[in-house]
Amino acid sequence: MLREEFNIKIKNYDYYDEAFTHASYVNEHPKENLRYYERIEFLGDAVMQLCVSEYLFKRYPNLPEGKLTRLRAAMVCEDSFSKLALECHFDEYIRLGNGEEKANARKRPSLLCDIFESFIGALYQDLGKEVVVDFISRVVFSKLDQGWFDHLLDHKSELQELVQKDGDAKIVYEVLDAVGPDNDRIYTMQVVVNGQVVGQGQGHSKKAAEQAAAHQALKQLR
Amino acid sequence: MLREEFNIKIKNYDYYDEAFTHASYVNEHPKENLRYYERIEFLGDAVMQLCVSEYLFKRYPNLPEGKLTRLRAAMVCEDSFSKLALECHFDEYIRLGNGEEKANARKRPSLLCDIFESFIGALYQDLGKEVVVDFISRVVFSKLDQGWFDHLLDHKSELQELVQKDGDAKIVYEVLDAVGPDNDRIYTMQVVVNGQVVGQGQGHSKKAAEQAAAHQALKQLR
Incomplete structure (x- = not known):
């Protein structure tokens, strides 16, 4: 077995x-x-x-x-x-x-x-x-x-540590979309590092969508 | 360094x-x-x-x-x-x-x-x-x-476990010597397994001398 x-x-x-x-x-x-x-x-x-x-x-x-x-x-x-x-x-x-x-x-x-x-x-x-x-x-x-x-895990902090390892970097989270009723809204957000989109994610809150976007960014950058 | x-x-x-x-x-x-x-x-x-x-x-x-x-x-x-x-x-x-x-x-x-x-x-x-x-x-x-x-460490128990692993074995501790005044006596003991001396040790009490003898026996038998 x-x-x-x-x-x-x-x-x-x-x-x-x-x-x-x-x-x-x-x-x-x-x-x-x-x-x-x-x-x-x-x-x-x-x-x-x-x-x-x-x-x-x-x-x-x-x-x-x-x-x-x-x-x-x-x-x-x-x-x-x-x-x-x-x-x-x-x-x-x-x-x-x-x-x-x-x-x-x-x-x-x-x-x-x-x-x-x-x-x-x-x-x-x-x-x-x-x-x-x-x-x-x-x-x-x-x-x-x-x-x-x-x-x-706090993916946002981890992403920040990773991209700022070699000096300052500008990290911005942007709402791309928000669909569904108020009590079940799903947010789509993207994370932009120094003007470049590095990840995207969804979640039931902006915070969750940001974490998902940071998580995807970490996977790509590593 | x-x-x-x-x-x-x-x-x-x-x-x-x-x-x-x-x-x-x-x-x-x-x-x-x-x-x-x-x-x-x-x-x-x-x-x-x-x-x-x-x-x-x-x-x-x-x-x-x-x-x-x-x-x-x-x-x-x-x-x-x-x-x-x-x-x-x-x-x-x-x-x-x-x-x-x-x-x-x-x-x-x-x-x-x-x-x-x-x-x-x-x-x-x-x-x-x-x-x-x-x-x-x-x-x-x-x-x-x-x-x-x-x-x-309890050497006596360990010795017992080791020699009895393959069936019964007779373990005897014998006093060989006891020297010095009552308040500072040093005992020498030997441990005998199935009639054969396998270790000897000294200590300020019979118990300590037995542990020392068992310790020596373990070193030899391993």
């Missing part, structure tokens, strides 16, 4: 067995000499921290540390990881003891988050950092482009 | 300039288009977390997650990093504004800790993870062998 969906060429299945095994399962199978996920999750947690940090650091070369930290915290958290674990169908692979199964642990966000991290730990041990980066590019970083974390 | 002491072959000095520059210095030199350390510290922090986690994970293959986490927290903290920064003379390299200089920021543990992390971030960007691991092996991991974190 994992192999097909993400084209992961597993070398050593033992790491993944460990990553998807809960302590309650180990306790119910004392003779099988199994390991449960917690140690490998310890490793996976640190791997995720570095991969996400490095990605954000390079992708937003002018974003101050405070914003990088907020963005990382939004990406590396239980809410985010538990959703990703479900998206990757990790809940189906977990080996749980009977008691935990009855307590519906399989769908518990804290466990799903742990399992996402332990999977990352297994992938890192088995195939190394590059494969991990490739995997999380598809399942995590792509969410940035889909706007999952846009509320944390 | 860094180059001589740690044999680091710097490729790009810009990273280190950034790592050792405080915001107060940038503010006082607005025309030089300088960057201060906070962004690169964001990266360095995550690099340290991963390198230390990976090292502990591999070095203590039978230590449960809770103890790995405690050990990592003791190694990756302000107290530890600020001492390491001083040991590496990083305080001498920091570019500070006049106000901060007068406020004696150069010796402030929180700043020294930040600078240690930003230096790691610079080293990682400039020369990659292997060079970072090599550097922290010498300045951080060697402290483990020197016993800096021994109070967090």
